[in-house]
Amino acid sequence: MAHFLSELQIALAMSFAPMTLLYLVIGVVVGMILGIIPGFSGVTGMVILLPFVFNLDVAEGMALLLGMYVATTITDTIPAVLLGVPGTAASQAHVLDGYPMAKRGEADRALSASYTADVFGVVIGFFLFLAVIPVLAAMTMAFGSPEYFAMGVVGICAVGTISTGRGQALKGVIIGFLGVLIATVGMSLHTGLPRYTFGQHYLLDGFPIVPVILGLFALPEIIDLFAHDETIADKNTPQGRRGGTVAGIIDAFRSWFLVVRTSIIGGIIGFVPAVGGPVAQWIAFAHAKQTEKNADQIGSGDVRGIISAQAAVSSCKPASLVPTLVFGVPGDVVMAILMGAFLVMGIRPGPHMVGADLNITLMLMFIIILGNIVAVIISLCLGRWLLNITKIKSSIITPIILCFMLMGSLVATGGFGDIAVFVGFGILGFIMDKTGWPRIPLVLGFVLGPILETYLFISYDAYGVGFVLRPIVMICLVIAVTMIAWPALRSFMRRRKPLGAKI
């Protein structure tokens, strides 16, 4: 307990340092702008901000990135409610109730209810995290290098399976392991010999993470934005008149039990790798429809629909950090990029994140909560004004972001090699995007590659090939195989059912 309190004190001091708060506000503002532009997401924002964390200390860098990330999940509600267009995938459920409310003239009520539920959700998510710390600490005691290696494999399989369409699970897994293979380029960690460098000195340190992620994710998004050259505001007129802010806040307080339940649902989903907010919102929404009185109104302009979805999405945020920080298995691509940033800043995920380095974990949680509160305050004050951003034509935004990306890619070595990597992976990302190959597992594999190699070497040195027979490793590998084979198994079982019925 004494250790926990001292870690808590350190975390609070780091989170509330003036420079940390300044970077948090900058991150939140950038995130709010990007969250409002449909088509942009936390991923693109995080990729664009990634080069800026290189010169910052841990608290400042994380404040910038996490502030941006949490803000996108709050302001994406604004276009969802006012225009009927979800800002990101995690605000799709908001359209069902928010847009009809806006048409009735209750837009501000819907938005303020969503913001209030968001703050509640993130705080409940934080307490859920505190509750599982002892469990996590006990679990990590049973984990050694073989188990961490197996967890990494499960993470790649989980993200590869979920990020692809139906019946395409293998594609995602192949791409995930291709990412791991790409990460082996450079000096071999255990022999000191250059590997797959084609004699290029530039590649001795491997492909730098910033140009790779910028190319894979940001460049295809920008091409898409440019090619569509239109504004959302051209097609959709903002609905609703001003007023109802206080009513929305009261609504969220009145539905406190719904907020608590859906936050717990979101928090639990957040712990599961590769699921996150987009899934949590629908499960929470379905829960509200099943359990609330007059449930038929939910989905056609009832504030409880927005409250349930937003509480679940926001409580996911602290929970989704857990697999990344403790097991080194990023739950989604935002977490994979964040993990890349952790490694750049010298934070190595592992069991010590709920032990000796608990202060860093707690600091990250506080930053998420503070980021939410700052974003909510700004949204309440400037939400409608921020909507004007959707009127800017994408052809004006794209060159600015393109210049930022090209400059940002130079952060690795400052040479033309960085630009070549950026363009090369940009082309790969664009083609993958257009041909239905997922990009998320590639990044995850790329980030996890060196860690997996280290764990595999330690496991092999300590136990030989027999490390795969350790119980937790076997369980992990069975889970991985089941995840990949599940679509085939399911279709096989479905085909068997009618036969049985005939007999």
Add this chain to the structure above:
Amino acid sequence: MNWRILLRSPFWLHALIIAACTYVVWDGTGKLFRYKMFPYVIVGIIITFSVAELVRHGIGRIKDRKRDTVDLSVAALPDLSLTEYDIRSIRFIIWLIILIALFYILGPTFAVALFMALYLSIEVRMWWVNRVLIVAAMTLMTQYLFIWALDLTVPEGLLARIIY
């Protein structure tokens, strides 16, 4: 063959992956075990799944043929004409090439300024006052935010190397 059909073929990325795996195996021949152990494990996993995916794809095609469910109507044919989207994508790529060329010749600060001026004049046809303001803002941002605040090492342009 139309490039869009070629791109959408499920085999090209598999071919690329298998080529990469073959190279990894060839590169590891005769090298230390510690050098090649991890890449070989990963290559083994990739090849296993690639073969499984190709088999799955092949079985799917055979089933479709057996069911005779292939829609041969004109509406089912893919649209092979270059859409507005394709044309604009190509235009963007041309702008990207211009920006990289300017980077190489002028160095980042002047390249960003000239690129923004060209882009806003040709692509957006913006009022000149707005154009000047945006170009100035971007140039300052490049200089202050990236080069000074981030202490970024940026490559010298070809012209700077010739002049100095």
